[in-house]
Amino acid sequence: MAKPLLRVQHIEVFYHDFHALWDVSLEVEKGLVVSIIGANGAGKSTLLNTIAGVLRPSSGIIEFDHKRIDGWMPYQMVAEGISMVPEGRRIFPRLTVLENLEMGCYVPKARQKRDQVLKKIYELFPILEKRKNQFSITLSGGEQQMLAIGRALMSQPRLILLDEISLGLAPLVIKNIYQTVKQIHSEGISALLVEQDIQRSLKACHKVYVMQSGKIRLEGRPGELSQEDIRKAYFGV
Amino acid sequence: MLSFLNELKAPITNGLLLGGLYGIIGIGLSMIFGIVRMVNLAHGDLVILASYLSLVTMTFFPISPLLTLIVVIPVMALIGFIVQYCLLNRVLGKGMNPPLLVAFGLSIILQNLLLLVFTPDARTLMTSISVKTISLGSFLNIPLVYLVDFIVSLITIALLSRFFNRTYMGKAIRAASDDEGAAQLMGINTRTIYSFAMGIATGTAAIAGVLVGMTFTFYPHTGPEYLIIAFGVVIVGGLGSLLGTFLGGLILGLAQILGAHFLGAGFQLLCGYLILLIVLTFKPTGLFAKG
């Protein structure tokens, strides 16, 4: 496999007294799509939030491109090349679609290439260009998800963290969105993808981690893991 | 009927013009309430601090109070930035009370500092503008200073609205007020952004302070009076838009002056509060609140 871009080593994360992540280690290789699957409350979002700098690990190491980044603030992560599509999309409702996208390239380095990247995003999601002057709250759920992804891409990340991008969307829209994940990957951007839907996830990724109760239970390439093993790890039986 | 309307021309005009001043007094409080979700109890005292800063500047340079804005705005903006960066940011996210207490403490410190330095004497920012009246058509004479207040307020609102809609920082401030967490994920350092927002808010307080000083007398402890006016403006106008805040100011000003006109000068403040009560009863989010 290719060289690791992101290395998470033995991190522990707490919410006050609650021990949410237990000795979690994971690697995302350059240019690959890696996915994390797990049931509700397994700790998937906690893991992504920790990588994005929203939460801090109490111990363990996170390295990005051979640089230690654990304990950094989220805005430093973005400047370094990690951006996240958070769970629930979290678009800015009182900003227009275009303004939302502009916020994606807030960091000075990304701002320089604003027009160029914006053009690419509009090619990826033509609907966003049509709706660019609308307040983003007026978009449909699927359009909002596209906006959230487009916004995260505006910073020209090297690694994009995608948290349940299919949540609450119609099957056709989901298919569409995953099509763009493929395109993102073909641009050479690495992706760490969180999903509850096992099949969807296995189809989209090169490597999968199965989480349960705050621990990594299983890892491997989708083709090499048996359905049975995955199911066992997923449900923790 | 016609004479009745004619008679109303003056109070309506005066009310609207005074309302413009109220708008600029309220805008800083409204901004910080909307963006940082914090009630800046020191806002009125910051307005009066600006009046005194203008006074000091005028003793060094014999210029019109309006020109002292060149000095007073940057100084006030810097004070606001530092207060937010070093004090208020530390207590954000720790519930409603800590920021309230810090702001309250700041208010007390400012009042006593002003008292210490400037004594309790009444002051005004003397200018020829303050005493002139101009006539708009026949029968209608209005104090020039009211017109200046209104125009300066309007220009300020227009510039602010350009700032919030056109610049990256303006948009980032709006984004942070929509969703602080998501804004951080965009690479926005929201704590710095809040400090800039406070700097801008105290910048508007600087403008308000100079206008207030030109229009009325002020003392070290006049701040809370203007805090209450600012509260009134925010309650009537609602949060969410600059224009809404400005219109809130106009309505409050109008209510006060019309009240005074019909019921006597003693009812001026009461009529303002009555409008607040009516708005709170029927539209507690304010008349022009967005979203």
Ligand SMILES: Nc1ncnc2c1ncn2[C@@H]1O[C@H](COP(=O)(O)OP(=O)(O)OP(=O)(O)O)[C@@H](O)[C@H]1O
């Ligand atoms: N802010 C918080 N404070 C305390 N506990 C939390 C907090 N956020 C999450 N948790 C707990 O941490 C555990 C992991 O939550 P997390 O959101 O990471 O799960 P998840 O795998 O993303 O689940 P889902 O698929 O439902 O999004 C859960 O038990 C949850 O209750």
Ligand SMILES: [Mg+2]
């Ligand atoms: Mg989750």
